[in-house]
Structures are given as C-alpha cells and as structure tokens.
C-alpha cells in the first residue's frame with residue numbers, strides 16, 4: 001500500500017510546490033512508483049512537471065466535485081515512474097462548490113484509495129490556505145510534511161496549521177502523523193538562517209529533517225522548463241538536496 005504525504009502550510013511561497021514536484025520526482029528517480037496530486041488551483045505542480053494546461057481534459061476538480069474515476073484523470077509525466085493528477089484554475093471554484101455536498105471532507109481520500117496499491121508514494125501539493133482542499137488532503141494522507149521557509153517569523157501561523165492537523169486527527173483521520181518539518185530556502189550567507197534553524201529545531205525537535213533546502217537558482221528556473229530539478233540539472237545543489245530528502249523520507253518509513 002502506498003504512503004500518502006500532504007505537503008502543507010497555509011503560508012504562501014514557502015516551497016510547497018517546489019518540494020512536491022522535486023520530492024515526487026526524486027522518489028521516482030530512486031525507483032519508487034509515485035503519484036503527484038495537485039490540489040492547488042494555481043496548478044503550479046502541474047505545469048512545473050511539464051503538463052500543458054491546454055492538454056488537461058480532466059483534472060482534480062472532476063474527482064472532487066463530479067465523482068470522476070481517478071484512472072480517467074491520472075496522466076503520465078515525462079519522468080519515469082511519475083504520474084500526476086493535474087489541477088487547473090477550475091479547481092478554484094471547488095472550495096465553495098464542495099460546501100453543501102455530502103462527505104465533502106473525504107472525497108479525495110475515497111478517490112485515492114482506489115489507486116493506492118498502484119503506487120509506493122503519493123505526494124499532495126496543497127494550496128496556501130486551510131480550507132476544504134487542504135482538509136481533503138490531510139484527511140486522505142498518512143502524513144503531513146510541513147515546509148518552513150528560513151526567514152523572520154518562520155514559525156508564525158504554524159500553530160493554526162497544527163491546530164487544523166489536530167482537528168483532522170480527532171474528527172476525520174486518526175492515523176494522520178506529522179511526517180516532518182522541512183527547512184527551505186536557506187541563505188547560508190546570513191546569520192538569520194542559522195537562528196531560524198535553531199528556533200524551528202527547538203520547537204519541533206526530532207521532527208525536523210536533517211536535509212535542509214538551500215536557496216538555489218536552478219530550483220527556481222526548473223519550473224519554467226517544465227522539469228523537476230533531477231532532470232533539469234542533476235548536478236546542481238538543488239538536485240542533490242531533494243535526492244537526500246527523498247532518501248530520508250524512504251528511511252523514515
């Protein structure tokens with residue numbers, strides 16, 4: 001049975017999509033069968049892995065709102081072992097359209113269960129909010145990975161996220177675990193980065209991944225080429241660290 005990991009933090013621009021795409025691609029690179037699930041209406045994971053929006057006939061919206069069969073929505077990517085459930089801007093309406101529907105929080109869970117045996121890992125890219133889309137992702141997942149950007153106020157807003165995780169654990173998904181906290185966009189030239197690392201480790205202790213993602217220009221260029229870093233520039237520091245993260249995720253079980 002595949003492990004489902006939600007990449008979540010309601011703060012914008014902390015590295016959720018970069019981590020979803022590159023963790024997914026690196027897990028695939030080391031031979032795991034991976035499904036990337038784009039639950040962000042911005043659809044950046046979809047375009048970042050090289051899927052043209054114009055080529056997307058069905059997307060995650062059809063699964064969540066119209067009960068479409070997951071198998072009809074999954075697309076292969078150019079990366080071996082890596083499939084995707086794409087998102088388009090149509091998904092922006094789902095947050096509101098789902099409100100009056102039956103079992104609105106468990107729709108993604110039920111859908112992913114139908115293909116869970118076909119993958120070793122499913123990685124869900126969440127939107128920057130704690131609405132119904134993120135709740136669906138947390139309800140469907142075995143674990144949540146929280147990217148935290150190495151900047152001032154890094155911990156700000158995390159108590160809201162942790163509160164949402166606790167509510168989901170209590171009411172919707174008792175099995176949900178905190179997979180780990182990932183420090184992202186570290187600028188090693190500043191003392192600030194080191195202070196943030198200390199602060200986050202004090203708070204989350206052994207939940208913080210050993211792998212820390214530095215700021216790396218190649219990581220920010222790769223999405224515009226529709227490629228994960230492991231394909232775009234396999235020798236870059238960015239490729240190295242996301243491969244380290246994939247291995248850490250596998251070792252953690």
Ligand SMILES: Nc1ncnc2c1ncn2[C@@H]1O[C@H](COP(=O)(O)OP(=O)(O)OP(=O)(O)O)[C@@H](O)[C@H]1O
Nearest residue numbers: 012013014015016017018128185214215216219220
């Ligand atoms: N390690 C890194 N080094 C350099 N640039 C990065 C790195 N990680 C992310 N970025 C860039 O920072 C921006 C925000 O990253 P990303 O889109 O992954 O964040 P996000 O949390 O998914 O954002 P949103 O909340 O909008 O969904 C992007 O332009 C991305 O290319």
